[in-house]
Amino acid sequence: MTGCRSGFIVLAKKKSPKIIGSHCIINRQALACQSPPESLNTALNLAVKVVNHIKSSALNTGIFRVLCQQLNSDQETLLFHTDVRWLSKGNMLGRLFNLKSEVEIFLMSSSEELYKKFTDDKFMFYLAYLSDFFETINLLNLKLQGQKSILKNYDSVKRKLKSF
Numbered sequence: 001m002t003g004c005r006s007g008f009i010v011l012a013k014k015k016s017p018k019i020i021g022s023h024c025i026i027n028r029q030a031l032a033c034q035s036p037p038e039s040l041n042t043a044l045n046l047a048v049k050v051v052n053h054i055k056s057s058a059l060n061t062g063i064f065r066v067l068c069q070q071l072n073s074d075q076e077t078l079l080f081h082t083d084v085r086w087l088s089k090g091n092m093l094g095r096l097f098n099l100k101s102e103v104e105i106f107l108m109s110s111s112e113e114l115y116k117k118f119t120d121d122k123f124m125f126y127l128a129y130l131s132d133f134f135e136t137i138n139l140l141n142l143k144l145q146g147q148k149s150i151l152k153n154y155d156s157v158k159r160k161l162k163s164f
Helices: 008-015 025-034 038-055 058-070 087-098 100-110 112-118 121-144 150-163
Strands: none
Touching (some): 038 121, 058 100, 087 100
């Protein structure tokens, strides 16, 4: 624990005052993903709403699967997003972006309101950005796991942040 009055860092600083404390890098990354700016959060909520609309009933899911089969899509289903695992945001957004034309066709016949919001250019821009961002975060998370030193993890995070 890295408390300011008790915990490992405080005890270590008593022995060596020049020591620097830091929170877990993966924890910081997870916290950054939980609170995006308002415009991105609105786009994320709309993406979740669209996926939930399609996955809300077996009939909608089946119709969407048949539509994807007829259009020879690489994938035939969308993925649910759960708040339990933030990694699922990246997977859900990536799949939604890959199937955007199929989703657009489906929404055209099932929900005019969602269709208008989904086909908005600004939303598509945000969806593409969020998909890329969370894919990068997911890859970074996988890179940070395992038996590595804190310095190698810090360098990995620094390189990823420079790419944005």
